[in-house]
Amino acid sequence: MSLRRLGLCVTGVYAMFLLWGIAQERLSVPFQSIDGTSTHEFKSALFIGTCQSFLSSLSAMCYIYMRGKPGTSFSSLLGLDIPTPVQSNGSSKANGASNTRVFVNGHSQKPRQGHSSTADALSYRQRLLLGYLQCSSFTALAAPFGFAALSYITYPTMVLGKSCKLVPVMLMNFLLYRRKFASHKYLVAALVTTGIIVFMFFGNEKPSEGTSNKVSDGPQSPYLHSIGIAYLLVNLIFDGVVNSTQDEIFLRYKVSGQQMMFWINAFCTVLTTTLGTLPLPYIPVLHPSSGAQSEFSSALEFIQSHPSVVIPLLQFSLTGALGQLFVFETLQHFGSLTLVTITLTRKMFSMILSVVMYNHKLTVGQWLGVAIVFAGISVEAFVKRKDVHAKQVVLEKEMAKIESV
Numbered sequence: 001m002s003l004r005r006l007g008l009c010v011t012g013v014y015a016m017f018l019l020w021g022i023a024q025e026r027l028s029v030p031f032q033s034i035d036g037t038s039t040h041e042f043k044s045a046l047f048i049g050t051c052q053s054f055l056s057s058l059s060a061m062c063y064i065y066m067r068g069k070p071g072t073s074f075s076s077l078l079g080l081d082i083p084t085p086v087q088s089n090g091s092s093k094a095n096g097a098s099n100t101r102v103f104v105n106g107h108s109q110k111p112r113q114g115h116s117s118t119a120d121a122l123s124y125r126q127r128l129l130l131g132y133l134q135c136s137s138f139t140a141l142a143a144p145f146g147f148a149a150l151s152y153i154t155y156p157t158m159v160l161g162k163s164c165k166l167v168p169v170m171l172m173n174f175l176l177y178r179r180k181f182a183s184h185k186y187l188v189a190a191l192v193t194t195g196i197i198v199f200m201f202f203g204n205e206k207p208s209e210g211t212s213n214k215v216s217d218g219p220q221s222p223y224l225h226s227i228g229i230a231y232l233l234v235n236l237i238f239d240g241v242v243n244s245t246q247d248e249i250f251l252r253y254k255v256s257g258q259q260m261m262f263w264i265n266a267f268c269t270v271l272t273t274t275l276g277t278l279p280l281p282y283i284p285v286l287h288p289s290s291g292a293q294s295e296f297s298s299a300l301e302f303i304q305s306h307p308s309v310v311i312p313l314l315q316f317s318l319t320g321a322l323g324q325l326f327v328f329e330t331l332q333h334f335g336s337l338t339l340v341t342i343t344l345t346r347k348m349f350s351m352i353l354s355v356v357m358y359n360h361k362l363t364v365g366q367w368l369g370v371a372i373v374f375a376g377i378s379v380e381a382f383v384k385r386k387d388v389h390a391k392q393v394v395l396e397k398e399m400a401k402i403e404s405v
Contacts, residue, residue, distance in 0.1 A: 012326030016319050023316035031306040044299035045147050050272040055321040057265035060258045079259030082124045131249045135242050136267030142238035145231045148285045152228025168240030177248050184383045191376030195369045202365025243336035257328030
């Protein structure tokens, strides 16, 4: 069952985000005005993010309601219920511990002390919602820094840096929550990161057409390049904080992936809508618009004068929303490290698909990078298969003991 679920998650992430990438590329090129006399680029990244987070929270809510049991309370559906004891099976363990089980947001676990009073219930929900708000805040902050980095560094450099996301995820897990991983996880992280670095290093990629002309060979170029790298590092650190906090929420509160998806995207929608509607002054990275103008007003004016942007914007938001259902399912059952491995290898498969479809040529060094990445994936798959087999053996032995009795 575990391998089947992992396969479904991988397939869903690959399929949805392949379509998402196509829509994203379409949004990055100029759109023709309604009078057909000029073309302009749609630069409101905040508005695009708001559309996606809104549809993501809506799709998560629909999924929760469709999968929820009849008669379940609204707070329980949204994962805000605290542990409450249910009827005991009347038996006890040899050490005297009771077998009474509790259900937290639909997940069975042992009861916890101290959550029976109204004050404790309020504190429990506040801590959970604050965790979601933390994830949403860093998610909303990470995107502008990634976008700003492209004004100072080339697109291949950006992809190269983002491909090393496994490292900050593991680092933030250790620094924030003192969480350690199995030894094979470090090997997988090293292999995947090394493989993608090798692939990009031996490639013949040219700077992106969307890269700012600030990237030059002039005397100021090293300074500007350093700014771009700094923005990229901030983006990666924020991503690492988000992923590690998501792991901690799953561990402490036993919520479902779709419940987390709803709350994080709902908070993101509120945050980005607030930033987008306020007539803020110029703020580096976070609000690059000048003249104290609302970003959403300029975005709506662009849509009105360039209606052809509507379809790719809907495609981008919808595929991103559906893709997140698989993303949070992966997070819930396999953790952020497995998710990052899937998303990084999805980029690698997209590159290989591009080679097959458009007859690009890979260098020997790039094929070496592909081989290293697949070696990392093979290690992860082998260990998971071994763990699943070991659990099946234990289960069969327990069943045999019950039948013998």
